[in-house]
Amino acid sequence: MKAGFVEKLIERLGRIGPEEVQNYFLRLAQEKGFLETVFNAIQEGIIVTDSKGRITYVNDAACGLFGLEAGEAVGKRLDERIRGLDWASLTQSGGPVSHDIEIFYPQNRFINFYVVPLVMEPREAVAGIGDSGRNESLRSERGGPRSATPATAEEVGHVMILRDITESRRTAQQTIESERLNALMLLAAGVAHEIGNPLNSLHIHLQLMERSVQKLQDGAKEDLEQSIEVARSEVNRLDSIVTQFLKAIRPSRPQLRAENVNTIVEEAVRFFAPELQDREIVVEQELRSDVPLLQLDRDQIKQAFYNVIKNSLEAMHRHGTLRIRTDLDDTHVIVRFVDTGGGMSAENLSRVFQPYFTTKLSGTGLGLLIVRRIVREHGGELSIESSQGRGLTLTIRLPYIDKRIRMLEAGHQKP
Secondary structure (H helix, E strand, O other), X not given: OOOOHHHHHHHOHHHOOHXXXXXXXXXXXXXXHHHHHHHHHXXXXXXXXXXXXXXXXXXXXXXXXXXOOHHHHOOOEHHHHOOOOOHHHHHOOOOOEEEEEEEOOOOOEEEEEEEEEEEEOOOHHHHOOOOOOHHHHHHHHHHOOOOOOOOOOEEEEEEXXXXXXXXXXXXXXXXXXXXXXXXXXXHHHHHHHHHHHHHHHHHHHHHHHHHHHOOOOHHHHHHHHHHHHHHHHHHHHHHHHHHHHHHHHOOOOOOOEEEOHHHHHHHHHHHOHHHHHHHOOEEEEEEOOOOOOEEEOHHHHHHHHHHHHHHHHHHHOOOOEEEEEEEEOOOEEEEEEEEOOOOOOXXXXXXXXXXXXXXXXXXXXXXXXXXXXXXXXXXOEEEEEEOOOOOEXXXXXXXXXXXXXXXXXXXXOOO
């Protein structure tokens, strides 16, 4: 391998005159600036630490991934700047380590990092700077093997290489979730079938009992009619629960029509008006008037909004504030729900879309899963931001422009 500028400089240290030192320092600064420009141009994050885990270099990509400021981060311990990173256990093996992590600030992303120890081999030539025997030592090192045992290489730090694997990880998660949902639908269909048959039988026998009761005298007849009515009511309730469960977990294809999303938000809020008043919860609506009409299934989107508002009310209990805002960008209408509830920990936030996962005592763990499925079937996106004790923000993005291609500006043709 061809020797670089630094290697050549080290070899010539004993022959450099005072007048040449400034030129070499300028050349070193240029080399450093060149390397920093290269590292800042690449998409992978790079963080270099010393042997005590203090940051000595961080490139722009790493700053963007972790929300760091290079000037403030340099000189600080890496595990202080990146909370939750067990730096000691990652570097104690003495060899390369590869690991995946999930980060939540400044954005929820998945990162693969590769940690490599930086080892500096001792240079006897450098150790002899200023010694009259330095040149002879260099020659001895070059001329052949030395009788003395070579010094042990020293670990002077670590370099961490970071790669954003969010898209591939989310694609894999979506595949797993799809498989889970398919299994869930099969289970739901089987359970509904097994429950539906006994319910039908109960309904028929209640009708037969009702006819038999008509033949009884008034005293016994009234009590039995009341019992039959209670039983019929419970059978109808169970039948309704099964039907709603099937509709929720296996929604029909959206029947799209031009709808005003602001109107659907207002209807959803009105539905919860008695509960809002009872819990003394304030709803602040900031609905943008120029929001375009969207191609939506009104009932499905309303069901999604119901689930989101219901979750917010249950999170706030009493005396909270729910802010609902509609906005738009170049391609999507944005509906944002912000509550002042207890928020959600990072661990729970990563599991929020798993079937049957819930932090409530009586929850089903299907609400947000259903919301995301409805949003996705409308070509939209759903995201959640939260931290423990600081409320939760749920954002729904629904497309209003179906862009299949994007025209690029024509380049300048050479004459």
